[in-house]
Amino acid sequence: MRPGPHALPTAPIASPSHPGWRDRLLAWRHRLIASPRFQRFAAAFPLTRPTAHRNASALFDLCAGFVYAQVLAACLRLDLFRILADGPLAPDDLARRLDLPPDRALCLLRAAASLNLVTALRDGRFALGDLGAALLGNPSVAAMVAHHAMLYDDLRDPVALLRGTHAPTRLSGYWAYAGSDDPAGIDGAAVESYSALMGASQALVAHDILDAYPLKPHAHLLEVGGGEGAFAVEAARSAPRLHVTLFDLPPVAARAERRFAAEGLAGRMTARGGSFHEGLPHGADAVSLVRVIHDHDDGPALALLKAARAALPPGGTLLLAEPMAGTPGAEPVGDAYFGFYLLAMGSGRPRTPGELTGMLREAGFARVREHRTRRPMLVRLLVATAP
């Protein structure tokens, strides 16, 4: 387990012995909301009823979220959405296809319908729901849900995880490079599973990044921590004159190399193996870090940004793309999901665009701008220029 908590940027805090009027107002509001009498009143009074119901519902969802996630996991394991892809089916037919007793199948179908994963039709049959249909188009999400079994185990005692007293986590074993003293020495078997998961899920983010920042103006991209090369391949396809060098741990780079050959792109794409903690190859006019910086604690993350700066010529461009903390409308994705995910992994943390901008400046980049992506929940993009 990693040592103590990270130092975080601090904001001025009102002294608890002299609370300001805002603190007193907040304390009064919280006492009121905590009062069972007020809760009963607010749930009945027409002007407060909608907010009271919304809050009660939000709190219930927080209590029950892990059950909802297991309903989803069961649907995916039983292949329910693919079974329904050809059209609605009666519960008995579904029970047979799912290999479940009829009453258990109905239990799952009703649960899935309540979560908009499937739809209960008036004639008693069940059809795909909007969310189930969306999942069919994103097979990598199903792979993510399956691998969450490890995260479930690691979150069994969240306080031990926070205190650093947890036994070694399953995710820290899965992500072999997390906390490794010799990442370049990691063997092929240790990278196979996470590389395949990342390769599949890169489809979720690659187009969003390339649409937000077209690479056509560049001659040579160094794709750092590029995994099996899904982003690198999309980048090369989006800019037909672009040369791409992918840099990753040796066994991962070997997987990417095979992919470039299979895609017929070996002429302008190469993969190099090594550890980026030892520096980066020079010669590219753009460097990309896709879902890489958040894996690393502040010291190594800053060192990597400095290595990227050193690898670029004056005017060169750095693309930093990953899910970020504090994303408006998706705060729980960055701060809760990735915050705890990376805690379980034992390395890194999600950072706000402001924190990353500060690190990029400290690493020597001159201009940092955010380019809006289509789905900031999944990936945001900072583009920095080397002076």
Ligand SMILES: CC(C)=CCC/C(C)=C/CC/C(C)=C/C=C/C(C)=C/C=C/C=C(C)/C=C/C=C(C)/C=C/C=C(C)/C=C/CC(C)(C)O
């Ligand atoms: C048809 C008509 C007329 C109207 C329909 C109404 C309408 C507009 C409906 C919308 C339908 C639609 C297009 C829906 C689309 C939904 C999509 C695209 C959903 C996408 C969901 C994506 C999800 C849930 C992604 C999940 C990603 C996860 C869990 C990622 C995890 C990543 C990890 C663990 C990464 C680890 C890497 C590390 C270690 C942190 O570095």
Ligand SMILES: C[S@@+](CC[C@H](N)C(=O)[O-])C[C@H]1O[C@@H](n2cnc3c(N)ncnc32)[C@H](O)[C@@H]1O
């Ligand atoms: C979370 S994955 C992201 C992969 C890919 N960029 C994506 O978005 O799918 C992080 C990548 O960084 C690579 N990596 C981790 N430590 C590394 C190191 N010290 N040197 C080079 N690559 C490393 C991993 O092998 C992995 O492919």
